[in-house]
Amino acid sequence: MEITQILFWFLAALALFGAIGVVASKNPIYSVLYLIIVFFAISGHYILMNAQFLAIVNIIVYAGAIMVLFLFVIMLMNLNTETEPVKNVYMKMAGIVSGLTFMIVLVAALSHSDTQNIIMRPGTSVGLIENLGKALFNTYVVPFEISSVLFLSAMIGAIVIGKKDKTEKDIAG
Numbered sequence: 001m002e003i004t005q006i007l008f009w010f011l012a013a014l015a016l017f018g019a020i021g022v023v024a025s026k027n028p029i030y031s032v033l034y035l036i037i038v039f040f041a042i043s044g045h046y047i048l049m050n051a052q053f054l055a056i057v058n059i060i061v062y063a064g065a066i067m068v069l070f071l072f073v074i075m076l077m078n079l080n081t082e083t084e085p086v087k088n089v090y091m092k093m094a095g096i097v098s099g100l101t102f103m104i105v106l107v108a109a110l111s112h113s114d115t116q117n118i119i120m121r122p123g124t125s126v127g128l129i130e131n132l133g134k135a136l137f138n139t140y141v142v143p144f145e146i147s148s149v150l151f152l153s154a155m156i157g158a159i160v161i162g163k164k165d166k167t168e169k170d171i172a173g
Contacts (some may be wrong), residue, residue, distance in 0.1 A: 008048055015041035028074045032067055039063040053129040 018041060021034030039062045046055035136144055 004048055007044065011041045011044040011048070015045075029071065032070045032074060035070075036063050036067050039067070053132060 015038050018034045018037035022031045022038065025031045025034060039058060043055040043058045043063070046052070046058060
């Protein structure tokens with residue numbers, strides 16, 4: 001067994017452990033910490049696929065910034081287990097049935113996939129930032145620019161929604 005296969009299975013087990021911990025944990029802070037473990041395991045998978053840029057971006061953006069934001073929001077909300085409503089038994093059963101159905105569909109779809117084209121060989125240039133930049137700015141330049149305009153309009157919309165209107169009551173008081 002090669003070292004890459006051992007690392008793959010270790011990271012897969014770590015990601016599954018973290019994902020189960022996210023769902024099974026009663027404390028929301030522990031759920032966020034388990035999610036950080038999942039993000040690090042996914043970054044390890046990116047490195048195994050020779051996609052170092054995606055691994056670093058995943059660690060910086062998701063495991064860093066987004067998880068700090070999640071922790072801040074959870075601590076700001078002050079979630080207590082006493083105030084959590086009791087879930088109906090039928091809702092739990094519906095969640096279990098839908099989760100198992102999704103797992104069956106996913107396993108059926110992946111069992112018919114071709115795995116030979118998915119495996120990245122070491123020493124190839126697949127996943128390097130140079131190829132990503134060439135594809136992004138040559139082949140996909142128009143969708144890239146459209147998405148940047150979309151992000152700009154979303155930022156402007158967030159500022160407009162968050163801006164407090166100055167009414168006569170605010171000016172007087």
